[in-house]
Amino acid sequence: MCYDRYVSICKPLHYGTLLGSRACAHMAAAAWASAFLNALMHTANTFSLPLCHGNALGQFFCEIPQILKLSCSKSYLRELGLLAVSTCLVSGCFVFIVFSYVQIFRAVLRIPSEQGRHKAFSTCLPHLAVVTLFLSTAAFGYLKPPFLSSPSLDLALSVLYSVVPPALNPLIYSLRNQELKEALRKLIGLYFQKHFRTIFCCRAFRM
Incomplete structure (x- = not known):
């Protein structure tokens, strides 16, 4: 989404070339494939963990940090390694998003008309707000120290990054269509x- 905003604002004359149907298909396939492989690795490793602290989770879905709390095996270090790899991938995406929006805001601030700047900002800021909400709450939920963990906090964080962003996306993007x-x-x-x-x-x- 940030690449779409970047091309439409910074390189509008090349929009059809840079974001044609083939480019969109490739980006969608890369996103789906990487997400599927990441989920497959975590799922396979999680099912190999022996659980010795019961099987009840204080969540409404099988979240990885909650499952690791039930494990009594040192094999959970493999899962922590996978989480580190996932964190690196997310950090790379975050750097790409930040770089794209820096270029976008530089281009928007050079727009002479106030109406044009307002339209560009109103297009970009909702997406940036949803991405920031998702990344910040997910990173805090997975990387917070153990002494900050509590059932109510874990549940609130999981709702913020798993339920709220998908619910806001249709509202933000669909209702902008006339x-x-x-x-x-x-x-x-x-x-x-x-x-x-x-x-x-x-x-x-x-x-």
């Missing part, structure tokens, strides 16, 4: 029209 706004407005109008018509018919029938 056609979707018009369709939503018509749908709401039809709902209220049907609702008031039903009330009017019921009152007329009673009379």
Whole structure:
């Protein structure tokens, strides 16, 4: 998403070339493949851990740090190594995002019209806010020291990085589309029209 913003603002004349259907397919395939391999490694290693502290988790899904608390084997060091690799990958993505947005903000600040700057900022800031929320809460949830751990804090952090960003994305990006706004407005109008018509018919029938 940040690359799309970078190309559309910094290199608008090359947008069709740099972000064609083939480039989008390649980026989507790379993201899905890397996420699948990362999840596969963590899942395979987690299932190999012997659990000796029960099998109850204080979470609504099988989060890796919570599963490691139930393990009594030194093989959890392998999982910590995998977490370190995942942290490096996430850090690389974060550096790429920061670099892209630095270039974007430099280009936006050179826009002469205030309306153009406002439109560019309103397009980029929601995405940056969601990414920052996801990365900061996930990093704190996985890397926080053990003495800061508590069931309520762990649950709140997991909700913040696993539920809130996916829920905000459709709201942020879809409602910026003018056609979707018009369709939503018509749908709401039809709902209220049907609702008031039903009330009017019921009152007329009673009379």
